[in-house]
Amino acid sequence: MVPIGNRPILEYLVRGVVASGIKDIHMVVGYGKNSVMSYFGNGSEFGAEISYYFQEERTGTLEAMRIGMENIDNEFILIPGDNYVSGESFSRLRNCEGPVLLSGKADRWSKWGEIELLNGKPRITFDSPEAYGRIHFTGIAKLSLSLAQKLVEHSGKHIGESLQAILENNDFDIIESHYWHNIVYPWDLISGNRISLSDNLLYRCGKIEKNVIIKGEVSIGKGTIIRSGTYLSGPISIGESCDIGPNSVIGSSVSLGDNVRIGSFAEISDSIVMQNCEIGSYSSLKGTVIGDNTSIGSHSIAIPITRDILYLDQTFSVSDRGAMIGDNCTIGSRAVLQGGSILMNNATIGEGEFYNADFQGDNI
């Protein structure tokens, strides 16, 4: 339920599916099911009819599909929940006859495998090391019940693997996704945020004081107060009950969750600040993700530099990412978080400290 553009990634998928004319959604939930169910309810708020299926243990995507297939008697579209795909892609899938795989241009390896066309027949491979610009499987597919049962029989933890086995004997269509962003690493959230904000739901509530300048698409939730002298340049999405300014600069591509407080003279761009955070005055944040309930003292800095990040034994080169900060962190005044550094949940950074560390331990 991590938000990009102030809404969980799942919500974009649900809205996309509904926009393509599909209402009946089976959601397979496991870990964290309560927050998903609380958010979506029976789906009526999103124009969908959502029923829930429970995967109590993490037994893989194939098992999840088997659980969710219950009560389906013909065709269905399978969607892993960590992909951002624009709604347009679902309409394309829906308008296609027969089984279809949704492909996308990769910017790095996707766990679903690469799609190759061999003599006009699609093949899923996992052997090419080069990924950039190649066509990958997004994990999203339109399947018939009988095909899905075949997939389940070819046991494996993973849909890509099982597909590889049955592709030879079954005809699949391949269509290209309109937009695909696979969110795996923390810094993927920043680019996800940029894209999803272009899909911003516009609303303007709350109280906007005199001399606030608003440019571009800016959404402001109810109960929020934007204080005088603040400069907002969209796309920006601001949640409910926030308190911003006076004299702060926000934007562009910024998502602020509910109940976020930002002091005066702060500057924030290209960032996600999740709910209940507090950011002190004169702070400067760019390309930064901040988890729930984190507080940042005044004069703190997190701005990008070009560097390599070590993440679970892999190295990634990033140039436009600031810090990735977990939930419930406390960061003292005048702290400097170097671009690309990752801070775990519940961490504390003292006043005036310089922090630069790679990923260690749990996911954030």
Add this chain to the structure above:
Amino acid sequence: MCGIVGYTGHKPAQEIVIDSLKKLEYRGYDSSGIATKEDKLVICKKEGPIANMESELSESKSTLAIAHTRWATHGVPSDANAHPHNDQDNSVAVVHNGTIDNYLEIREKLEGEGHQFRSESDSEILPFLISKYYAGDLVEAIHKTLKDIQGIFTIAVIHENHPDEIVAVRNETPLVIGVGSSENFLASDIYAVLKYTQQIIYPEDNQIVRITPDSIEVFDSDLKLFDYEVETVEKYTEVAEKGGYEHFMLKEIFEQPKALQDSLTQLLVDSSLENLGLNWKIGSISIVACGTSYHAGLVGKYVIEQLTAIPVSVGYSSEFRYAAPVQGVGGLLSSRPLVVLISQSGETADTLAAARAAKQQGCHTVAICNVPGSRITREVDGVIITKSGQEVGVAATKTFMTQMQALYVLGTHLAFNSGSLDHPQYKLWESEIRKIPSKITQVLNNSEAIKALVPHFVNAKSVFFVGRNINYPLALEGALKLKEISYIHAEGYPAGELKHGPLALLSEETPVVAIAMQDHTYSKLLSNIEEISARKAPVITLCQKGDQQVPKISDQYFELPEIDSVLSPFPVAVFLQLLSYYIAHELGTEIDKPRNLAKSVTVE
């Protein structure tokens, strides 16, 4: 209690009233029934939940219907005692919520006139009286009937000669009219009709209402037409459906962060407290409520006294209303007492009566209520509306939280007004209160650890909850939650009181839940835990993160996120709710509809 609904319009009425009636099941669920107008009046009624009755229904073309769900007062739950009731010729069908005090007298008189009664219900006299007085106009017949009966009631009536007309009247119990286009609705509360319309009329006591698909007439007690007002109510976006959760209660527990957030926006950002007019020198405060709301009131006492040093007393509504006025009433208006009434539904009969008693005694009354437009909000001087959304589970969860929050905010408001908090302190409190949703989210995320404690309780015959200071009310609330949904006997005690009696009951079979927060009573509570352990009772302690002492002396413990101890009732409440829920779940009880209970208690 009991819930009633009615529909007259152009669509098949049966479906609509059954759908609406399900929204009222929280008001009672021991039997239900429906009356429709086919060629003649057709009544179907059944003991048990609405589903029992629904399965007996045959197809209906009627565009007129009234229906009822019952919580037994006069007569056991049975098919015969279920509503609607009709007269001997089956020309009139009546649903009734409330009690008729002089029914025995009327019944004897009617029996003397040769009428035969088929049930033990007080309501059955109504169709007989109405058909006796009927001379072509239903409103007049009801007007005459009203002169005979005493009690509290909402009545809705249909007659075979009036195929598109429902006539209704209320006295003290709730009734709302929903205004549609070419169709109109009536119900016990707005939730039952919100799906169809947001245009609502709230009739006053003893006004008779006649609705047809195209007209609504409201008559006053002299049968003169009354000029009513139509109000537009805010639509609740969330629908009262379980959305994947096994029980409403669990769903509502997990909705608490959002409920608190929404209520707080209303309180802090919209400054709704400014409109309460509380800036005089308040001499004393009484908080009056029932059940779980009473426990919220007790927490409020600790907070408000700490913040303002104004003495606060907390009373049960059913006691307060009959208590002698001792609060310095009739003294100086400039220091008159403030009475805060807490009622989730705004319809609780005892709390309503307490509000009237307080007003009569010259107190300033403020209600904390979750249903906008409900009865109590119309009778008091000021209203604080909590934004929990509809709560369906009978065991109160999210409304308890938002009631506590409202009292905290009220306390800071009073303290700031009276000068006991300066502006920076006030802002600090505001900022701390804003953090509550995130703190309780952390407890919710740890629900599996709470589930793991269940085996220590399932075989217990009795469970004790102890706490001190601001968490003493939470001990009471923990015990109440456990009793009402798991049927395990439980008691809440101030930890220091155990040695004055209850220690005698402790043994290896009576688990004790202790709430040990880092406040000035912490060390005392630890010695209380030692006393309990010495009697071999298993101790399950709630402590704050990083507590070094508690793990050493407790059999089990659960760590809450770090929080100022004055705000600890919020995460503590979440823990206690989840604990009760999981215990009840393990025991397989009816969690959302505990036996003998109903959500909104509109009888004394």
